[in-house]
Amino acid sequence: MEFCGAPLSLAVAPPTDLSVSPSSSSFSLFRILSSSLRNFSVRSATGIGSAVLFLSVEAALKLLSPPSQLTVAITGATGFIGRRLVQKLLTDNHNVHVLTRSRRKAQSVFPVEKFPDIVISEEEDWKNCIEGSNAVVNLAGLPISTRWSSEVVDMVNNIDSDNHPSVLISATAIGYYGTSETQVFDETSPSGTDYLSEVCREWETKALEVHKDVRLTLIRIGVVLGKDGGALAKMIPLFSMFAGGPLGSGKQWFSWIHLDDLVNLIYEALRNPSYKGIINATAPNPVRLSEMCDQLGRVMGRPSWLPVPDFMLRAVLGDGAAIVEDEKIGFLVPLNRRCRQNNLELVLLQVLEGQKVLPVRAKELGFKFKYPFVKDALREIISSEAASPLR
Numbered sequence: 001m002e003f004c005g006a007p008l009s010l011a012v013a014p015p016t017d018l019s020v021s022p023s024s025s026s027f028s029l030f031r032i033l034s035s036s037l038r039n040f041s042v043r044s045a046t047g048i049g050s051a052v053l054f055l056s057v058e059a060a061l062k063l064l065s066p067p068s069q070l071t072v073a074i075t076g077a078t079g080f081i082g083r084r085l086v087q088k089l090l091t092d093n094h095n096v097h098v099l100t101r102s103r104r105k106a107q108s109v110f111p112v113e114k115f116p117d118i119v120i121s122e123e124e125d126w127k128n129c130i131e132g133s134n135a136v137v138n139l140a141g142l143p144i145s146t147r148w149s150s151e152v153v154d155m156v157n158n159i160d161s162d163n164h165p166s167v168l169i170s171a172t173a174i175g176y177y178g179t180s181e182t183q184v185f186d187e188t189s190p191s192g193t194d195y196l197s198e199v200c201r202e203w204e205t206k207a208l209e210v211h212k213d214v215r216l217t218l219i220r221i222g223v224v225l226g227k228d229g230g231a232l233a234k235m236i237p238l239f240s241m242f243a244g245g246p247l248g249s250g251k252q253w254f255s256w257i258h259l260d261d262l263v264n265l266i267y268e269a270l271r272n273p274s275y276k277g278i279i280n281a282t283a284p285n286p287v288r289l290s291e292m293c294d295q296l297g298r299v300m301g302r303p304s305w306l307p308v309p310d311f312m313l314r315a316v317l318g319d320g321a322a323i324v325e326d327e328k329i330g331f332l333v334p335l336n337r338r339c340r341q342n343n344l345e346l347v348l349l350q351v352l353e354g355q356k357v358l359p360v361r362a363k364e365l366g367f368k369f370k371y372p373f374v375k376d377a378l379r380e381i382i383s384s385e386a387a388s389p390l391r
Contacts, residue, residue, distance in 0.1 A: 070270060071095040073129050073165070075152065076139030078109040080229035081171075081221075084263045085137065086110070090117070097121060097129040099152075127155045135167040135270050138207075157211045167215040169269050170207040174222045174255055174282060176200035179353035181251055186360040187220075187278040215276050217269045222282035222357060225377055226259030227384040232296075239302040250290030252354035255282040258371035258380070265367060272365070280359045284372050289354060295375045299382045 072089055076082045077098040089096050097119045100106040106120045121129045130136055136152065156164050177185040178192015191197045200220075210216050224230045262281050269275035287295075297303055359367075371377035 069094055070135060071133045072135045072137060072270060073097040073099055073133040074137045074139060075099045078106055079139060081224060081262060082139045083109060084259055085266055088263050088267055097133055099126050099129060130155050130165060131159050131163050133165050136165050137266065138170045153206055153210050156214060161213060165214060167270060168210050169217045169219060169266060171219050171221055172200050172203050174220050174355060174357045176220055177355050177357060179355050185355055185357045187280055215273060217275050218278045219281045222255040222257050224259055224262055225256050225381060227381045232381060239297060239300050250288060252289050253286050253356035254289045254292045254354055255286040255357040256374060257281050257283050258377040261369050261371055265362060268367060274365055279361045280357050282357045282359050284359055284363065284369060286356050287374050292374055295378050299378045
């Protein structure tokens with residue numbers, strides 16, 4: 001092993017608590033290495049070109065042991081984002097509990113022949129699944145007037161502190177900030193004043209009631225771009241018909257994120273205790289909607305100069321366009337009944353006005369975006385579409 005180009009030796013220090021009996025488990029761990037990365041120092045053996053890394057009892061085993069296996073309970077697992085997250089977790093040999101209100105739908109998305117290790121649970125079994133999980137991820141954009149928010153948070157809070165999940169990741173929306181063509185929003189920005197902002201505040205407020213011993217991460221998601229759904233699933237047909245172009249004025253900001261980056265961000269939040277509080281899930285380089293459409297036209301080999309009129313946008317988006325995390329739009333808009341009555345207007349508000357949202361916290365945490373620029377994200381997605389046509 002080398003350290004800064006020099007040979008490196010490892011030495012494990014005994015337990016620092018000298019009152020502990022030599023026959024205790026601490027001294028046993030000392031003999032075989034241990035599990036916590038604390039109190040280490042590097043001492044260079046000057047003149048002989050080597051270094052010795054001294055680790056505490058708790059350090060070496062963690063250094064050499066494989067990543068721990070997680071059990072993650074997920075709501076919204078059958079949606080556009082959830083399906084990809086499940087695949088990521090299974091690929092890395094983690095356990096997945098799908099919390100669903102429709103076993104039939106979940107089984108159609110995750111057939112037992114292909115996903116034998118997934119546990120699918122309807123509402124009556126949710127508490128048992130949550131109690132047996134390390135983490136809970138909420139990707140379900142259900143109406144806030146339904147029971148989900150209260151149910152899951154209350155279930156976590158009612159579990160014995162020795163058995164409750166250690167982390168709750170609750171997805172919300174950048175609609176929290178309201179819309180603006182001139183302002184720049186980050187995690188410290190205040191909430192907007194429109195109705196969508198109010199709904200997002202209510203959604204987050206319920207999550208904040210989770211027990212203080214549970215690490216809470218609120219991920220405010222922008223417009224998600226991916227090959228199996230989301231915003232592009234509705235935009236691509238317009239461009240294919242040579243009818244694509246800026247929506248509205250084209251000057252509105254489009255705060256987007258590639259599906260892979262979003263899933264990687266959620267995955268990192270599951271494993272990294274530094275990921276807590278509010279994190280914006282948007283790419284570091286938002287664009288005006290006119291640029292987004294121009295880049296999409298270039299990648300598809302289609303013109304993008306013709307503005308899309310509102311009536312055509314309404315026809316393409318359809319009546320269910322504002323449902324979050326389904327197959328339609330791909331940005332999180334938790335709606336209640338009053339909001340549903342005007343759901344299309346809310347989507348138009350989000351798309352036709354927009355906001356410039358930056359992922360300041362994710363960058364501070366050192367998260368690496370695979371697709372920081374929209375042209376690269378679109379090129380990857382469209383090339384994947386060519387190999388596997390949109391369903």
